Amino acid sequence: MKRLVAALAVLAALAACGQAPDRVHTSADADAPVVVRPMVFREPDPDMRRGLGPDGRPDLCARAKCVALTFDDGPMEHTERLLEMLARYDAKATFFVVGQMVEEFPEVVRKEVEQGHEIANHSWNHANLASLSADGVTAQIQRTQDAILQHSGYRSVLLRPPYGSSNAQVAKIAASFGLPEIIWAVDPLDWRDRNSSLIARRVLSQTGKGDVVLLHDIHASTVDAVPRILEGLAAKGFKFVTVSTLFAGTELKPGHQYRERHAAVAR
Ligand SMILES: [Zn+2]
Numbered sequence: 001m002k003r004l005v006a007a008l009a010v011l012a013a014l015a016a017c018g019q020a021p022d023r024v025h026t027s028a029d030a031d032a033p034v035v036v037r038p039m040v041f042r043e044p045d046p047d048m049r050r051g052l053g054p055d056g057r058p059d060l061c062a063r064a065k066c067v068a069l070t071f072d073d074g075p076m077e078h079t080e081r082l083l084e085m086l087a088r089y090d091a092k093a094t095f096f097v098v099g100q101m102v103e104e105f106p107e108v109v110r111k112e113v114e115q116g117h118e119i120a121n122h123s124w125n126h127a128n129l130a131s132l133s134a135d136g137v138t139a140q141i142q143r144t145q146d147a148i149l150q151h152s153g154y155r156s157v158l159l160r161p162p163y164g165s166s167n168a169q170v171a172k173i174a175a176s177f178g179l180p181e182i183i184w185a186v187d188p189l190d191w192r193d194r195n196s197s198l199i200a201r202r203v204l205s206q207t208g209k210g211d212v213v214l215l216h217d218i219h220a221s222t223v224d225a226v227p228r229i230l231e232g233l234a235a236k237g238f239k240f241v242t243v244s245t246l247f248a249g250t251e252l253k254p255g256h257q258y259r260e261r262h263a264a265v266a267r
Helices: 002-014 079-088 099-104 106-114 134-152 168-176 196-206 220-235 243-247
Strands: 066-072 094-097 118-121 212-216
Touching: 066 220, 066 243, 079 106, 079 220, 094 099, 094 106, 099 106, 099 134, 106 118, 106 134, 118 134, 118 243, 134 168, 196 212, 196 220, 212 220
Parallel strands: 066 094, 066 212, 094 118
Antiparallel strands: none
16 A cells, blocks of 8 residues: 555655656547557567667767667556566567656565666656755765665666757766766657557657667556567567667766767777
8 A cells, every 4th residue: 555655655756757747648648549459469579589688888879870769757666567568579668757756666676687788877766956955966866776776776877858858057067076977869659648559659750760769667558568578670671789788889978968879988
């Protein structure tokens, strides 16, 4: 019960993660079509599966067509199902976790780390960091760094401010933690449109080499879209890597913002 109440409280704060905080839902948003389909889980073609994951070269993405799929706001009840999908395709992803949810689902965060995914900081309770005092921003980042480290042994090296909302103060404090801000190049609006086919189509049509893609593992409709996303992007030659692998060989400056590898400076 405690877990459910906490999850609901966070969900309320997360209703529109990728959305600018001052934007208001229109009635069209509320009426967005919802298509519920049973999940069909096919084993990936072994030939296609080979070569999907990183091959260990540190500068893999300087040449290869890499994409970093990122999943925000969890962990939550659908996250373990997502981990099974990623494992079947040998795809690596990055989870921008909310500290409060790490406390609720520590075993899921440990599983994410064990399976080679990257864990990164998405604030303590999905606060709009640009609206907080310096002490407030520091507490949001510090508590989440501590929770990730305590429960998984992993030290996060990336920050994604909720809503992508940042300012000079947030940047300065992020820099004091040594954290670059990772925003996104592709937002398929999965936080608004709970329609798996639509989300998969948008990701497939909008993603280019070196992009960071914003998704949310708190929505079943997003998780249901993942096999189609993996198969579709793999067919176009993409490799699925963590954010740190995507940017390996470039310089990520603490406090600076990055959306895609293309814009980062090679070391
Ligand atoms: Zn978020």
